[in-house]
Amino acid sequence: MKHPHAVRLTQLGPKPRYFFSTRDPAARFRSGFYSRKRKGRPRNDVDWTPHEALAFARFEHANDLAEALFEEGPRGNDAVAAIRSISHTSRNLVDWFERRGQLFEVCPPLWIVRQEQFESDLAILLARIGFDDTSRLVHDEDAAHRNDYAGTPPLSEKAMANLQAWYVQDYAFLRLCEAWMAANGAGSPMTERSGAARHHPRAPHEAILDISK
Numbered sequence: 705m706k707h708p709h710a711v712r713l714t715q716l717g718p719k720p721r722y723f724f725s726t727r728d729p730a731a732r733f734r735s736g737f738y739s740r741k742r743k744g745r746p747r748n749d750v751d752w753t754p755h756e757a758l759a760f761a762r763f764e765h766a767n768d769l770a771e772a773l774f775e776e777g778p779r780g781n782d783a784v785a786a787i788r789s790i791s792h793t794s795r796n797l798v799d800w801f802e803r804r805g806q807l808f809e810v811c812p813p814l815w816i817v818r819q820e821q822f823e824s825d826l827a828i829l830l831a832r833i834g835f836d837d838t839s840r841l842v843h844d845e846d847a848a849h850r851n852d853y854a855g856t857p858p859l860s861e862k863a864m865a866n867l868q869a870w871y872v873q874d875y876a877f878l879r880l881c882e883a884w885m886a887a888n889g890a891g892s893p894m895t896e897r898s899g900a901a902r903h904h905p906r907a908p909h910e911a912i913l914d915i916s917k
Contacts, residue, residue, distance in 0.1 A: 713804045718811075723815040723829055726881060727870035729797065730743075730864055736792025737766035738856065763854055764799075770863035773870055787870070797874040803828035808884045862867050 716722055720763050727735075741760055752760065763769040772783035787793045801807055815829040830836070859867070862873045868875060 712800050712802060713807065713811075714802065721814060722809060723814045723817065724800070725819060726797065726878060727819040729874040729878075731795050731819075732797075732857060732868040733770065733787075733871070734766045734853075734859060735866055737769065737790060740790050740792055753789070753791075755785075755789035756791070759789045762786060767857045767859050767863050770859060770866050773866040796871065798877045801877070808880065812884070812888075816885060818881075843882070 713720070713722070740756060741750070743752065759769075763772070763786055767785055769786055773779060773787065774777050775783065804811070807813070815825065815830055817825040817829055
Protein backbone atom coordinates (compact mmCIF):
# COMPACT_ATOMS: atom_id res chain seq x y z
CA MET A 705 0.00 0.00 0.00
CA LYS A 706 1.39 3.38 -1.00
CA HIS A 707 0.60 6.07 1.51
CA PRO A 708 0.19 9.76 0.58
CA HIS A 709 2.56 12.46 1.75
CA ALA A 710 0.64 13.17 4.93
CA VAL A 711 1.11 9.69 6.46
CA ARG A 712 3.83 9.41 9.10
CA LEU A 713 5.54 6.33 10.50
CA THR A 714 3.60 6.70 13.75
CA GLN A 715 0.39 6.03 11.81
CA LEU A 716 1.48 2.63 10.51
CA GLY A 717 1.08 0.73 13.77
CA PRO A 718 3.56 -0.72 16.30
CA LYS A 719 5.30 -3.26 14.00
CA PRO A 720 4.89 -2.02 10.44
CA ARG A 721 6.38 -3.64 7.33
CA TYR A 722 7.52 -0.65 5.35
CA PHE A 723 10.21 0.96 3.28
CA PHE A 724 10.86 4.54 2.30
CA SER A 725 12.85 6.55 -0.18
CA THR A 726 15.17 9.48 0.39
CA ARG A 727 16.70 12.26 -1.62
CA ASP A 728 19.40 14.83 -0.98
CA PRO A 729 17.57 17.72 0.74
CA ALA A 730 19.02 20.40 -1.55
CA ALA A 731 17.98 18.48 -4.66
CA ARG A 732 14.60 17.83 -3.07
CA PHE A 733 14.21 21.57 -2.37
CA ARG A 734 15.00 22.52 -5.96
CA SER A 735 12.68 19.88 -7.38
CA GLY A 736 9.88 20.84 -5.00
CA PHE A 737 10.24 24.53 -5.79
CA TYR A 738 9.81 24.08 -9.54
CA SER A 739 7.15 21.39 -9.17
CA ARG A 740 4.96 23.78 -7.23
CA LYS A 741 5.91 26.73 -9.43
CA ARG A 742 4.34 24.91 -12.38
CA LYS A 743 1.47 23.80 -10.08
CA GLY A 744 2.39 20.14 -10.43
CA ARG A 745 1.74 20.05 -14.18
CA PRO A 746 1.49 18.00 -16.32
CA ARG A 747 0.66 15.16 -13.93
CA ASN A 748 -1.36 17.34 -11.57
CA ASP A 749 -2.90 20.81 -11.64
CA VAL A 750 -3.04 22.18 -8.11
CA ASP A 751 -3.40 25.93 -7.82
CA TRP A 752 -1.12 27.93 -5.53
CA THR A 753 -2.22 28.86 -2.08
CA PRO A 754 -2.15 32.63 -1.35
CA HIS A 755 1.09 32.00 0.58
CA GLU A 756 2.69 30.20 -2.38
CA ALA A 757 1.58 32.96 -4.75
CA LEU A 758 3.49 35.51 -2.67
CA ALA A 759 6.52 33.23 -2.50
CA PHE A 760 6.73 32.81 -6.28
CA ALA A 761 6.08 36.50 -6.85
CA ARG A 762 9.14 37.32 -4.73
CA PHE A 763 11.48 34.52 -5.83
CA GLU A 764 11.65 33.57 -9.49
CA HIS A 765 14.12 30.74 -9.03
CA ALA A 766 15.00 28.18 -6.38
CA ASN A 767 18.54 29.56 -6.25
CA ASP A 768 17.24 33.07 -5.50
CA LEU A 769 15.30 31.78 -2.52
CA ALA A 770 18.11 29.59 -1.20
CA GLU A 771 20.69 32.37 -1.44
CA ALA A 772 18.43 34.78 0.48
CA LEU A 773 18.02 32.46 3.48
CA PHE A 774 19.71 33.87 6.60
CA GLU A 775 20.15 37.33 5.08
CA GLU A 776 19.52 40.20 7.47
CA GLY A 777 16.54 42.37 6.68
CA PRO A 778 13.36 42.10 4.60
CA ARG A 779 14.86 39.89 1.86
CA GLY A 780 15.93 37.27 4.36
CA ASN A 781 12.57 37.44 6.12
CA ASP A 782 10.81 36.95 2.79
CA ALA A 783 12.98 33.91 2.07
CA VAL A 784 12.11 32.25 5.38
CA ALA A 785 8.42 32.95 4.80
CA ALA A 786 8.63 31.60 1.24
CA ILE A 787 10.39 28.33 2.04
CA ARG A 788 7.82 27.72 4.78
CA SER A 789 4.94 28.54 2.40
CA ILE A 790 5.72 26.28 -0.56
CA SER A 791 4.26 22.88 0.23
CA HIS A 792 7.16 20.73 -0.96
CA THR A 793 9.93 22.90 0.51
CA SER A 794 8.26 23.46 3.87
CA ARG A 795 8.52 19.79 4.85
CA ASN A 796 11.52 18.20 6.53
CA LEU A 797 12.41 14.56 5.95
CA VAL A 798 12.61 13.94 9.70
CA ASP A 799 8.99 15.06 10.12
CA TRP A 800 7.85 11.66 8.82
CA PHE A 801 9.67 9.97 11.71
CA GLU A 802 8.56 12.11 14.63
CA ARG A 803 8.65 10.20 17.93
CA ARG A 804 10.39 7.34 16.14
CA GLY A 805 13.98 8.37 16.71
CA GLN A 806 15.05 4.77 17.45
CA LEU A 807 13.40 3.34 14.34
CA PHE A 808 16.49 1.46 13.20
CA GLU A 809 16.54 -0.50 16.46
CA VAL A 810 12.84 -0.74 17.32
CA CYS A 811 11.10 -0.92 13.92
CA PRO A 812 13.68 -0.96 11.08
CA PRO A 813 12.49 -0.66 7.50
CA LEU A 814 12.68 -3.45 4.96
CA TRP A 815 15.13 -1.25 3.07
CA ILE A 816 15.71 2.36 2.04
CA VAL A 817 15.69 3.45 -1.59
CA ARG A 818 17.93 6.44 -2.18
CA GLN A 819 17.10 8.37 -5.32
CA GLU A 820 20.81 8.80 -6.00
CA GLN A 821 21.25 4.99 -5.93
CA PHE A 822 17.78 4.12 -7.15
CA GLU A 823 18.45 1.09 -9.34
CA SER A 824 20.77 -0.72 -6.93
CA ASP A 825 18.69 0.06 -3.84
CA LEU A 826 15.47 -0.99 -5.58
CA ALA A 827 17.08 -4.29 -6.62
CA ILE A 828 18.00 -5.03 -2.99
CA LEU A 829 14.52 -4.12 -1.80
CA LEU A 830 12.83 -6.35 -4.38
CA ALA A 831 15.10 -9.25 -3.45
CA ARG A 832 14.31 -8.80 0.23
CA ILE A 833 10.56 -8.93 -0.28
CA GLY A 834 10.79 -11.83 -2.72
CA PHE A 835 9.61 -9.87 -5.75
CA ASP A 836 11.29 -11.24 -8.85
CA ASP A 837 8.78 -10.41 -11.60
CA THR A 838 10.35 -7.16 -12.79
CA SER A 839 8.16 -7.23 -15.92
CA ARG A 840 5.38 -5.81 -13.71
CA LEU A 841 7.39 -2.69 -12.99
CA VAL A 842 6.07 0.28 -14.94
CA HIS A 843 8.24 3.06 -16.36
CA ASP A 844 6.00 6.07 -16.96
CA GLU A 845 7.59 9.44 -17.73
CA ASP A 846 4.48 11.38 -16.70
CA ALA A 847 4.16 9.41 -13.46
CA ALA A 848 7.84 10.00 -12.77
CA HIS A 849 7.00 13.71 -12.51
CA ARG A 850 10.51 14.81 -13.50
CA ASN A 851 11.47 18.46 -13.62
CA ASP A 852 12.90 20.08 -16.71
CA TYR A 853 15.57 22.47 -15.41
CA ALA A 854 16.31 24.01 -18.82
CA GLY A 855 16.75 27.76 -18.42
CA THR A 856 16.97 27.64 -14.63
CA PRO A 857 20.14 28.49 -12.71
CA PRO A 858 21.87 25.74 -10.73
CA LEU A 859 22.23 26.06 -6.98
CA SER A 860 25.27 28.18 -6.15
CA GLU A 861 27.78 27.42 -3.40
CA LYS A 862 26.04 29.97 -1.18
CA ALA A 863 22.65 28.43 -1.88
CA MET A 864 23.96 24.94 -1.11
CA ALA A 865 25.54 26.09 2.16
CA ASN A 866 22.32 27.79 3.20
CA LEU A 867 20.24 24.71 2.39
CA GLN A 868 22.62 22.47 4.31
CA ALA A 869 22.14 24.72 7.30
CA TRP A 870 18.35 24.95 6.84
CA TYR A 871 17.90 21.19 6.47
CA VAL A 872 20.59 20.23 9.00
CA GLN A 873 18.32 17.70 10.75
CA ASP A 874 17.60 15.98 7.46
CA TYR A 875 21.28 15.65 6.62
CA ALA A 876 21.88 14.18 10.09
CA PHE A 877 19.05 11.68 9.53
CA LEU A 878 20.51 10.69 6.15
CA ARG A 879 23.77 9.87 7.90
CA LEU A 880 21.83 7.55 10.21
CA CYS A 881 20.25 5.93 7.16
CA GLU A 882 23.63 5.43 5.51
CA ALA A 883 25.08 3.89 8.68
CA TRP A 884 22.16 1.47 9.01
CA MET A 885 22.39 0.48 5.35
CA ALA A 886 26.12 -0.11 5.65
CA ALA A 887 25.56 -2.34 8.68
CA ASN A 888 22.80 -4.26 6.86
CA GLY A 889 24.48 -4.37 3.49
CA ALA A 890 23.36 -5.86 0.21
CA GLY A 891 22.36 -9.47 0.51
CA SER A 892 22.38 -9.64 4.30
CA PRO A 893 19.39 -11.42 5.83
CA MET A 894 16.75 -9.32 7.50
CA THR A 895 15.85 -9.94 11.12
CA GLU A 896 12.51 -11.22 12.31
CA ARG A 897 11.83 -7.77 13.74
CA SER A 898 11.97 -6.19 10.30
CA GLY A 899 9.51 -8.78 9.02
CA ALA A 900 11.11 -9.35 5.61
CA ALA A 901 9.53 -12.14 3.57
CA ARG A 902 12.57 -13.32 1.63
CA HIS A 903 10.85 -16.20 -0.16
CA HIS A 904 7.32 -14.86 -0.61
CA PRO A 905 5.70 -12.25 -2.85
CA ARG A 906 5.08 -8.83 -1.45
CA ALA A 907 2.39 -8.91 1.21
CA PRO A 908 -0.52 -6.50 0.68
CA HIS A 909 0.05 -4.77 4.02
CA GLU A 910 3.60 -3.66 3.31
CA ALA A 911 3.73 0.10 3.44
CA ILE A 912 5.47 2.71 1.35
CA LEU A 913 6.12 6.00 3.06
CA ASP A 914 6.05 8.58 0.28
CA ILE A 915 8.64 11.08 1.50
CA SER A 916 10.83 11.65 -1.56
CA LYS A 917 9.37 15.09 -2.37
